Amino acid sequence: MEEVNQTTELLGDFFLVGFASLEQYRFYFFVFFLIIYLLTLSGNTIIILVVWSNVRLHIPMYFFIANLSFLDLWLVSTTGPKLLSILLTNNKRISFQACFAQLYMFHSLAINECSFLAIMAFDRCVWPYIPLLDTPLS
Known part of the structure; x- marks a missing residue:
């Protein structure tokens, strides 16, 4: 009898049971x-469009704010759709690969967002002594 590698069977699906006791309120959730x-997506998109369209806002601080909004769009879009699909369809399964990809993306984007916040804080701390270009590039 030939033995077969069964590692793919060991890596099964996860079952997410975050709202198990509140099933009757699933639609309201x-x-x-x-x-x-939708408010998060529209708010961050508006911030990006305002900074992009107004030339007077093309200074480093608004550049960082627009990048933070872009990162927040990605960050919310890694977990939000799966949460909405779980609440709508009641299918609480997520594959190991999808869970790993979602976890990787979430942590990578969160680290980038924290780095941008640290750079912005450093910019505000150093600004009185060594100001960045605070005039529009025109």
Whole structure:
């Protein structure tokens, strides 16, 4: 009898049971999180468009704010759609690969966002002594 490598069977799916005791409120949670998700997407998109369209805002601090908004769009989009699909369809399964990809993306984007915040804090701390270019590039 030939033995077969069964490592793929060991890496099964995860079952997410975050709202197990609140099943009767699943639809209300879906509507609430959908509204929050759409407000986050629209708010960050508006910030990016305002900074991009107004030449007077092309200074380093607004550049960092626009990049933070872009990172926040990605960060919310890594976890939000899966949460909404779980609440809507009640399918609480997530594969190991999808869970790993979501975890990797979430942590990478969170580290980048923290780095941008540290750079912005350093810029504000050093600004009185060594100001960056605070005039529009025109």
